[in-house]
Amino acid sequence: MAAVLAGAFVAQAAGALLPDVPLLLAATAVSLTVEGVLYRWQPGMLSLLAKSHADITVRHVLRDLLLVVGLLRLGEHGREQQFAWPVAGLLAFYALHCAIQAVSVLVRRTRTPPVLTRNIDASALRLSPAPAAPLRRPGHRLLLLGLPTTAGLAAAAVTGEPLPAAAGITVSVVLAAAGLGALLVRLLPSRRPAGEQEVLGWFDAWLADYRPTVGLYFSGGVSSAYQANMWLETMSRLDGRPVVILRERFMVARIAATDIPVVCLPKVSTLMRLEHSTLRVLIHPSNSGKTSQVLRIPSIKHAFVNHGESDKLSSCNPYAKAYDEVWVAGPQARERYARAAVGVEDKDVVEIGRPQLDAVRPRSGPPAAGARTTVLYAPTWEGWDGNPGNTSVVAAGENLVRALLADPAVRLLYKPHPLTGSVQPAAGAADRRIRELVRAANRERPAASAGPERSAPELERLTAELDRLTAAGVREGADQVERMLAQSAPPPGRAEAVARATAAWEEAYWASLPADEHQIVTGVRPTLYSCFNAADLLISDVSSVISDFLASGKPYAVANTSGLSEEAFRAEFPTAAAATVLTPDAGGVPELLEAVRHPEKDELADTRAELKLRLLGPDEPASQERCNAALHGLYAAALHRRAHGGQAEARRHPHSQRLAEELLSGLPGQRRDSDAGTGAPTAADAETVGPVTPPSRSGPPA
16 A cells, blocks of 8 residues: 555656646545555554654645646646645645644643543543544544645646635635634633642542552553453452552553552652552562562562463562562462572462452363363463473464364364464464364354354343443543543442343353354453363463363363473473373374263373362362452551551651551451550551451542
8 A cells, every 4th residue: 555655646746747637636536545545454554654754744745735736837827826825825724734733732741641540530630521533633634624625726726726726725724723723722721631730639639538458550561451350350359448550551441341440650650659558468460560660669568469370481480579479379389489499488478279260160071972072272372482382373283173173073162362473473373274274164064053043132132231331431532531531430330230241141152152163262252261161171281271270170181392201291390280291293182082071081080180279279268268368468467567667657658647547447356556656557456457348439539
């Protein structure tokens, strides 16, 4: 398309200089069409053109300039005087365009608050809908407002009269002036959202009113939101008043539906305001460069929970020693840190299980006689370190899928990792080939029997209901301030309604699928754990997927693409101890399927039960209870540290100290030390931490 655009400009220049009216008009029409195509389908090319100093303004000026040149060369000499006023109007239009751009930058600055929120009533900040998209986006604005000008100039080239050009330019000038006026009104004090200091004061007041006790801290890239999303439900069930702390503005929209208050604090100076709040524990599902910034806050204790456990190096990262505690699933992870010798002391490792796995149902038995054996192939991605053993997609994926598809009694669920191909193009190419194998197998199978007749309409109804409950509630093109306005305090009971709708949707989804049809599962629904429940067998790589699948008690296999022998592979990766280890040629697949269908041939059942205990810990007490107990212990440690030197803290931050006193008085089982004078909690207080009253989602005081 870029070549077509360049060719259109060359043709337009030729049409203007010859002059040739049909060529001039055709080239102009083609260039405008290509602009629309680029904006709609190839935004990356627009970025490349802008980097080459050929942005939309340059292209639009060049297009109109060539039309003016063509007009001046048509007909008799001395036409310059006739087109003087249209040219002056054209200059005025581009001046207005530049003015709109400058004012839109000012408006955008007033609408970039230092704190972004979700699930919090922020109406006190004078929030308002965003300006129309053409006023905020120079490319869309110039194409839209400049279209009458271009059309008028083209019409003048046909008629040879300046009137059409003057009319088109006048329309563009009027529209641009109206747009400029609309933006200027938004800079009036009464129309601007709250300024930085006002927002920060409001945020401090909200912290004082809500009094958060535990937070989920997350910073990451565009595709990493799943790492935080998997902990949202666990956070909502913790004792205390939870909050989600984000650092990137774009991440606010990527956090899944939740009733937990979400705040985004992009600047370090704003983040440091948490020191004077009642927040005492932060839970970290991932490491990032910005984690070190929050670790500076002395009043907060930090626990690293990771976003899954496996035998990969990321599950025993040396960065973990920066946290006060490392919360792991079971004894195996504790031993992993000890073997790795990365500086994490054994006393700082706390076993909590995997609270998310409550959604995984235990095995009820082998596939029924005559029923399909459902196999879930869920490989991980290639990772950052270039290790060919990270993912089986490249070296073994196609062989595994062919072997599974060759068995007529198998139904395959292929669920690739969302980051597959993001580092190595070969992994992305292999993923695409695997998808095509699955589609081809479906085409070759006899017509699959559909699900129950009512399943499809019911699924559509439940999808609409779930989309309604989880929708962001903002229009396309909304900016940060408009999103804060639309995503204020959630209605009571929304989280419970989402949970019920999700369970009903998953049941309807699986019931609607033809029993014989292979599936490629992508997107957020159905979840990985829902796929676990539908599968009889898992084939995956060394990743947290196999650790989590152990909760089901079902057979699983691990692809060995590391180049190690099976014995060395099992020794290197303990999570494979209860797995069938498959080679890249997929030679053991038939025997594996036979063991799944006939439990008496399953020689690894007892080993799986033992490994589940080692990886995930005991079933009792429940993982959520152990997680709560770990939170109470770390919260008590935070209070104890605060008590140490409480007099100095009270002198430095009296407002923060008052909040701590109020928080302490609200914790069941706590007492106030009347002799301390400062209200600082004592060591005895720290040892008697009780459950905290569930949070209310009220906004800040007026």
